[in-house]
Amino acid sequence: MSHTSRAIRIDRPGGPEELKIVEVEVGEPGPGQIRIRHHAVGLNFIDTYQRSGLYALAMPLQLGMEAAGVVEAVGEGVTHLKVGDRAAYASQPPGAYCELRVMPATCVCKLPDTISFETGAAMMLKGLTAQYLLKKTLPAEGLQPGDFVLFHAAAGGVGLIACQWARALGLQLIGTAGSDAKCQLALEHGAAHAINYSTEDFAARVKEITGGKGVKVVYDSVGKDTFEGSLASLRPFGLLASFGNGSGPVPPFNTALLAKGSYYLTRPTLFTHIATRESTQAMADDLFDVVGSGAVKIPIAQRYALADVQQAHRDLEARKTTGCTVLTL
Template structure:
């Protein structure tokens, strides 16, 4: 069984009407293009493995692929992370063997399935102390938290006691980052869309949590930091938080964009960054995991912090793979917290 994206219906609809595609068009029916199909799974070629999945991770990038914000040639398989058992190994693959427990966050998309053949480079052996469900829920989100906190740093660096601002702090990446930042001695200020989600962020290590639907988070950040602002903002929300994120930075601070759940940020003049000589970067995980060695080093860091108990992976939602349409609806409607997995039993 495999879930395939048959087309991008919103693109077809807007093209027929002669209008530019808009992400606000009827999000309730987009998931209907995700359909169950049967496909033939072959043998792995050089540098590939065949893996039978035990659990599959759900991420916001899957929504981007489904809607066409990140276009794929359709029909297409989507999904970027999963865990399972290695069933076959192609020529040249030495770090995995048949029977290994494994997990990955990897290109190309295609994890929404029972089994697949895929490149082995970003597939990592899963330690026995970490369950398949946890492995599927943490790879993309956990590796994202790893490169944000360890590699995406302001020019002045990060030291214990420094304030950072993290949007969507009650989401999958957010809850991991809250805990990891606390373990590193950072003071993470989280934002979320409800008081309940703010409490969840606080329970997982945020020192302050701001409901951005009821408070001006930029003003609150300045209050918390005695008017100085934060050294870095980690922003996966995009359009809705952009301007006030820039206002929240101290001079020479870093605006680290790694997603756009509320929509793409409109074009802006570089002079906007001149107030405070700010830095801006747009990060993606797949720019970081470009070699076997780097992927394994990042994964080892993640495995260690999870195995130590300093970071717990909160799986708050489980959907059978066949119910993937509903999973997408709930994710896009911001009804989820923590991590979500698609189950295969």
């Protein structure tokens, strides 16, 4: 039996104008799959990379990496979910920009009743990213309460979650953002310090804040524009975790740059960390706990109807958004 669903598809890489609403047929789940009806869909910067072709994927492509809704059908071998369960996910392959989909069940988690569908859709990819960064992507000397970390794009979806989570862990998070208003937002969400990188030399300010020492780790989703400054912000044996390309990919560089302080460099991805059902659930449980406790609140600052997805992408790329953004159904 098939079902009809509205979905957002692109037939070729390009700008937001390539995002089209189409009607698709959705069938029954196969082994290891579920069918889920979405109540809300999360919007993420990685969606723009896939749309533009920066991350090359086969066409036509249905975008979207996270959503929340209700399980309608369960395929053979799926034991952690049942029909009627509230659920949320951050998952590959893309395809969340729709009303209904069949997808692998591995990364789909039961959503606690205390967490709304919109919050679930907004927090899975961004919250799990903050989790693996602050809990698993650590410098050689580890992180202890009181340590300084630098987090770029601190007023974005991942950033505002990381500001709160870092505070809960006792870390002193130095956030950067592109305006004074965004810096204030980061401070209100738990950043110990905030730097407007459009008006200040952030590396120089980091050294000033840390008494000339630098930070143990830089979490950098901006990429090209911040890479060298991020290295300059590290203390000896510090770690640069480059986890995004908001300003474009980091160009080829001489690894001798790392010799200045015996620095470490990594390019982590969420999907390496959630490659198994066990790791996905453990990370999700950590996220659900910290959100459920109130230590981390999920800031949904923008809502767009599914039909307005082109405008949502324009606003995201123009840095007009803060916190999390969801598409409503």
